Structure formats: C-alpha cells, structure tokens
Amino acid sequence: MAMTVQTNMGAVTALKHLTTNQNTMNGQLERLSSGYRINSAADDAAGYAISSKMEGNKGKLVAAQENAVAAQAMVKMADAALNEVTNITKRLQVLATKAASGQNSTAEQANLDKEAIKLLEVLDKVVDTTKFNGNVLLGGAYATTGKTIQIGTSGGTNDRIEVKFADSNAGAMNIAHVSGTGAAVAANTGGTGKISLTSAANAQVSLANLDSALSTLADTRAALGASSNQLGYIAANLGTSIEQTSNTLSAVKDTDMAMEMSEFTKSKIMVQAGTAMVSQANQNSQNVLALFR
16 A cells, blocks of 8 residues: 555545534434424425424414313403392392282382382492403494404404303393383383382392293303303313324424434544544554665
C-alpha cells in the first residue's frame, strides 16, 4: 500500500462513519428530548401527514365535547330554576285551594291574595335572572327559538343538536295576577288565564289555571331532562373518540423511549469509537516521517 500524506484515506473513511453516526445520534437526541418520533415531515412524510390530520380532528373532538358539557350545564341551570318555579306554583295552588273555600274572612282572603302577588313577583325574578353567558334561559330568544349545539366535527345535521327552553314567567304560563274584585275579575281570570285570590269564585278559576301551569312546567322539565341525558351520552361518546384518537396518534407519532434510548446508547458508543479512529488515522500519517530518519 502506498504511503501518502496528501490524502489520508483512513481518516476520510473514519470521518465519514463518524459524521453518519453523529447525525443519527443528533436525531435520536431530538426524539428523546421531544418525546416525538416525528418532529418534521422529513422524519416520516406519510406519518407526518396522517398525524397532522389526526391532531386536527382530535382538536375538534375536544371542542365538541366541551360544547356538550357546557350545554349540559346550561340545561341543568335552567332545570334548577324551573324546580323553584314549580315549588312556587305548588305553593300558589295551596293558597288558591284555601282561598276557594267560602269560610274565609275578607281580611284572610286579602292576605292570601297578597301572598300570591309576592310569590308571582319572585317567580318572575327567578325566570328573569336565570342566565347563562349573559343570556336569559327561560325567556327571550332562548325560549322562543332554542339553541343549536355543535357536538361533532363536521357541519352535517348529525353533528348538531337542538336544545329548547320555554318561556316560564307568570304571563307566559297564564298565571299572572289580576287586580280588583267582583264578577269582572272572575271573568278576566278565566278568560285570559290569570289568577286572583280576592274571592272564592276567583280562586276556584285560578286553581284550574295553576293546574295547567304546573302541567306545562312538568312537560318543560321533562324535555330539558331528556336533553341533559342526550348531552351526557354525547359527551361520554366524544370522550371515547378522543381516547381512541389519542391512542392512534400516539402509535403514529410518539417515540418509543426504551427503544430509542437503546439505539442512542449504541450511536453514542459508535461516535466515541469513530472519534478515536479519526484520531488514530491521523496519527498513522506520522509514520511517513520515519522515512526521513
């Protein structure tokens, strides 16, 4: 073999392998430090495309689940308010039953009517102050048109659900108070669905209106309960979808830390050995000096 100093083939070959092993080790360091097997499209073009789409879909699933959970909280808030409205209506039924009996004195009749007025004021306050994100749930737009909840990842009808409420103040349920006494009040009470406990006759008509209001409240709460259950099942299903998407995404993108550490250890040894061999190849060139002694 010729002895040359211009080209040290041993050093060139050793340096080539050292560079290759160094690049491999740098890639392994990146994967170990990030926890991802795919850090750029260059690492795995097909895997990068797949994982990017899956990450986008996972983000939409998470948002949809948050929508369902928030909507369920909104429905439960409305139902809690309606529970109080129901309790008030039941109390009004008790008062109307007492007022419908002819043995009450004029003062007792008036006191029963006064309590009914106060209860109706509270009923309206409960309805008007039950808000979610600043919107009145049991009145206004929510009560007339309901709300569309996005519970899927596309714009299709299967990925949306309608949640409807009902206008539940005294006027809407036909149990608003009507003032006055006598036959005109009794006629107004029955004709326009209002209540008055100023007389036994008025109270008897009011009982029918309160019964109707209570039935309406029961129907409204049943519908809200069904919507709450729907949203609960949807949120649970979305949770399962998120779990499985995360599992698949992990299989595509995440680093197997144990395997990667094993490969890194091997590369580290190879780099150390390559460095030593480059040094040794450089020292071999010094043998040429022996020819000049």
